[in-house]
Amino acid sequence: MARAGVDMEVGSDGVAVITMSNPPVNALSPSIIAELKLKYKEAMKRDDVKAIVLTGYGGKFSGGFDINVFAKVHKTGDVSVLPNESVDLLVNTIEDAKKPSVAAIQGIAFGGGLELTMSCHARISTPDAHFALPELSLGVIPGFGGTQRLPRLVGLPKAIEMMLLSKTISAKEGKEYGLVDAIASSKELLMIARLWALAIAERRKPWISSLKRTDKIGSLAEALDILHAARCEAKDTAPHMPQHQVCLNSIEKGIIYGGYEGLLNETRLSNEIILTETARSLVHVFFAERATSKVPNVTDLALKPRPIRKVAVIGGGLMGSGIATALILNGVHVILKEIDSTFLHRGMQAIAANLEGLLKKGVLTLDKKNNALSILKGVLDYSEFKDVDMVVEAIIEKVPLKQSIFTEIEMVCPKHLGEKTKSQGRIVGAHFFSPAHVMPLLEIVRTEMTSPQVILDLITIGKIIKKVPVVVGNCTGFAVNRTFFPYIQSAQLLLHVGVDLYRIDRVISSFGMPMGPFQLQDVSGYGVALAVKPIFASAFKGRTFETDLLDLMVQSGRNGKANRKGYYLYQSGSKPKPDPSVQRIIDESRKRTGIFSSEKLLSITDQDIVEMIFFPVVNEACRVMDEGVVIRASDIDIASVLGMGFPRHRGGLVFWADTVGSSYIYSRLKTWENTYGGFFTPSKYLEERATKGLPLSLASSSPSHTSRARL
Numbered sequence: 193m194a195r196a197g198v199d200m201e202v203g204s205d206g207v208a209v210i211t212m213s214n215p216p217v218n219a220l221s222p223s224i225i226a227e228l229k230l231k232y233k234e235a236m237k238r239d240d241v242k243a244i245v246l247t248g249y250g251g252k253f254s255g256g257f258d259i260n261v262f263a264k265v266h267k268t269g270d271v272s273v274l275p276n277e278s279v280d281l282l283v284n285t286i287e288d289a290k291k292p293s294v295a296a297i298q299g300i301a302f303g304g305g306l307e308l309t310m311s312c313h314a315r316i317s318t319p320d321a322h323f324a325l326p327e328l329s330l331g332v333i334p335g336f337g338g339t340q341r342l343p344r345l346v347g348l349p350k351a352i353e354m355m356l357l358s359k360t361i362s363a364k365e366g367k368e369y370g371l372v373d374a375i376a377s378s379k380e381l382l383m384i385a386r387l388w389a390l391a392i393a394e395r396r397k398p399w400i401s402s403l404k405r406t407d408k409i410g411s412l413a414e415a416l417d418i419l420h421a422a423r424c425e426a427k428d429t430a431p432h433m434p435q436h437q438v439c440l441n442s443i444e445k446g447i448i449y450g451g452y453e454g455l456l457n458e459t460r461l462s463n464e465i466i467l468t469e470t471a472r473s474l475v476h477v478f479f480a481e482r483a484t485s486k487v488p489n490v491t492d493l494a495l496k497p498r499p500i501r502k503v504a505v506i507g508g509g510l511m512g513s514g515i516a517t518a519l520i521l522n523g524v525h526v527i528l529k530e531i532d533s534t535f536l537h538r539g540m541q542a543i544a545a546n547l548e549g550l551l552k553k554g555v556l557t558l559d560k561k562n563n564a565l566s567i568l569k570g571v572l573d574y575s576e577f578k579d580v581d582m583v584v585e586a587i588i589e590k591v592p593l594k595q596s597i598f599t600e601i602e603m604v605c606p607k608h609l610g611e612k613t614k615s616q617g618r619i620v621g622a623h624f625f626s627p628a629h630v631m632p633l634l635e636i637v638r639t640e641m642t643s644p645q646v647i648l649d650l651i652t653i654g655k656i657i658k659k660v661p662v663v664v665g666n667c668t669g670f671a672v673n674r675t676f677f678p679y680i681q682s683a684q685l686l687l688h689v690g691v692d693l694y695r696i697d698r699v700i701s702s703f704g705m706p707m708g709p710f711q712l713q714d715v716s717g718y719g720v721a722l723a724v725k726p727i728f729a730s731a732f733k734g735r736t737f738e739t740d741l742l743d744l745m746v747q748s749g750r751n752g753k754a755n756r757k758g759y760y761l762y763q764s765g766s767k768p769k770p771d772p773s774v775q776r777i778i779d780e781s782r783k784r785t786g787i788f789s790s791e792k793l794l795s796i797t798d799q800d801i802v803e804m805i806f807f808p809v810v811n812e813a814c815r816v817m818d819e820g821v822v823i824r825a826s827d828i829d830i831a832s833v834l835g836m837g838f839p840r841h842r843g844g845l846v847f848w849a850d851t852v853g854s855s856y857i858y859s860r861l862k863t864w865e866n867t868y869g870g871f872f873t874p875s876k877y878l879e880e881r882a883t884k885g886l887p888l889s890l891a892s893s894s895p896s897h898t899s900r901a902r903l
């Protein structure tokens with residue numbers, strides 16, 4: 193049954209197996225829910241049905257409620273399209289029915305899927321199944337009774353942890369916590385679930401309604417204490433996420449007034465929270481992330497990705513060692529090549545240190561670490577390159593050196609790397625973000641010559657190593673660094689007109705960036721910033737802000753976090769401390785730039801700071817879209833979230849800009865252009881949309897001619 197629908201088969205044992213099918217993840221769309229209710233009605237009516245087994249088609253239980261419906265609510269503002277099923281389906285039809293239900297779970301039971309299983313009277317799962325209530329990561333709360341039943345099944349602390357962190361647990365953990373009643377192999381799953389359901393019907397096993405349980409909750413005072421502590425923590429860790437507090441409120445209501453009251457309240461809260469800006473943004477990010485896998489003329493050509501089992505990485509520096517770490521962590525064999533044994537040793541040590549770091553953080557087990565190291569080999573020549581499936585060049589940024597390496601590898605690599613392509617077609621840019629084994633974004637930079645097969649192969653390996661690959665065209669800085677080059681520069685401009693550096697960082701952090709622009713410079717080191725300065729100045733003529741600040745910082749012996757002395761002072765174990773002696777350097781830089789603080793700017797508001805820093809970034813994003821460097825606006829959104837740490841709860845850069853409005857952004861840039869010049873000049877793309885009152889994310893009907901060639 194690959195079609196979307198719900199089937200029911202009644203066996204001679206009197207068990208009706210109800211199977212939900214809605215590929216690829218059996219999402220609970222309104223029509224699946226309606227059909228499910230019909231099948232249940234039929235099962236209740238039929239005399240030959242004693243018990244029910246509820247399961248999902250194709251090795252998955254369900255990925256939860258259909259998120260497309262949330263997107264529809266966001267488009268229309270109409271919450272009536274949300275099915276009001278928490279009581280009708282989950283309580284009246286399943287939990288309080290006169291025949292028992294057992295959930296037979298394979299693959300995933302997420303969100304509404306897991307909530308369905310919790311309204312059943314027992315849950316049997318395969319060992320490889322996974323469970324989660326990830327609704328909070330979409331800006332909403334569980335709406336099919338999850339905030340009521342999960343605490344009653346696994347206890348408050350575990351339930352809060354799973355919901356607030358959107359944490360996925362394994363079947364083994366589920367069994368340990370009391371969520372799963374038994375684990376069975378996939379071969380035996382249905383058989384055991386049927387027997388279990390019959391045993392409940394015949395009262396040989398307990399008939400348990402999760403909503404009525406109280407044994408795992410503890411006393412009211414204990415429960416309120418736990419909730420209070422969770423509230424305080426969420427205030428700190430998720431300040432921009434209203435759904436965290438709302439979820440805790442929903443749990444609390446049920447604990448004080450009982451599960452049924454809790455359900456009614458949960459539905460009411462769910463219908464409110466879906467309309468928040470946070471939910472709109474997070475649902476947008478969910479779909480934006482998935483859209484990156486759809487690359488016109490690449491993923492729609494029915495090509496098959498070639499298996500990539502062995503990759504050669506040339507260069508074991510910061511990037512090379514990070515990339516090698518990401519590959520071996522995910523089972524891909526790596527040949528690490530360096531020019532001499534000292535560099536090779538350093539590279540191998542860096543990889544070992546990366547793995548050790550993950551082990552210490554508890555992200556990695558010792559076994560996994562050893563497995564990863566066992567598929568890594570360091571070499572000094574090309575003899576091992578004959579059977580590699582991909583080569584990653586990660587040497588220093590010196591063009592002649594890179595060119596000579598390309599000539600060498602072309603001679604030694606197997607022909608299939610370039611099968612049916614000219615040599616140029618084999619080359620594609622893989623822009624990782626540092627540290628490459630941690631940061632989730634991979635920019636895939638294609639040239640006009642890159643073959644679709646090679647792009648598809650890189651998308652595939654990118655996913656294997658758990659990156660989100662975004663395909664972009666070639667330009668200075670590619671999509672992310674190009675879009676964000678004004679980010680640091682506008683911060684510097686503000687600093688030079690008299691705004692306090694640490695205030696800028698504080699304001700930008702509270703906007704939701706992981707750190708402010710000055711701390712970011714400290715952390716990423718001044719070397720790269722100084723190296724790209726002339727490149728940006730020549731590529732983006734007339735729209736860069738030139739200052740000697742970084743040169744002066746370096747001259748005064750500051751290199752940022754690398755030597756613990758930058759705009760901040762760094763000491764291990766403590767937070768970065770502002771360094772007042774930087775003021776002298778700033779004064780000198782201001783003098784050289786010839787800008788003097790204006791009275792008006794000294795009374796600048798926090799909102800002005802955010803706008804003066806991000807609107808030039810939005811302006812550059814407009815150029816990136818106009819030139820066709822990205823396929824769609826949402827690619828910038830996901831790249832800004834994953835590559836630059838732009839706040840996810842704001843939906844990504846362009847999505848956020850559209851909530852602010854193109855006309856407003858345009859008018860602000862125009863004002864600053866008059867005062868400060870070309871750095872703020874609005875782009876044509878922005879101007880056009882502002883004039884017509886259109887959103888920036890709207891695809892251009894007539895993109896710039898220079899550009900389309902790029903993608």
Ligand SMILES: C[C@H](O)CC(=O)SCCNC(=O)CCNC(=O)[C@H](O)C(C)(C)COP(=O)(O)OP(=O)(O)OC[C@H]1O[C@@H](n2cnc3c(N)ncnc32)[C@H](O)[C@@H]1OP(=O)(O)O
Binds near residue numbers: 302
């Ligand atoms: C009332 C309830 O409390 C409310 C809810 O249930 S809200 C929903 C809660 N569920 C979730 O948040 C789960 C979201 N989904 C996921 O985490 C992952 O998709 C997954 C783990 C299920 C599968 O991951 P993976 O195999 O990598 O596939 P992935 O590429 O993510 O998804 C495959 C397709 O299924 C779609 N999909 C996944 N979950 C979906 C859902 N719940 N609704 C609608 N579509 C969904 C994706 O959009 C994607 O579509 P596409 O192929 O057209 O791009």
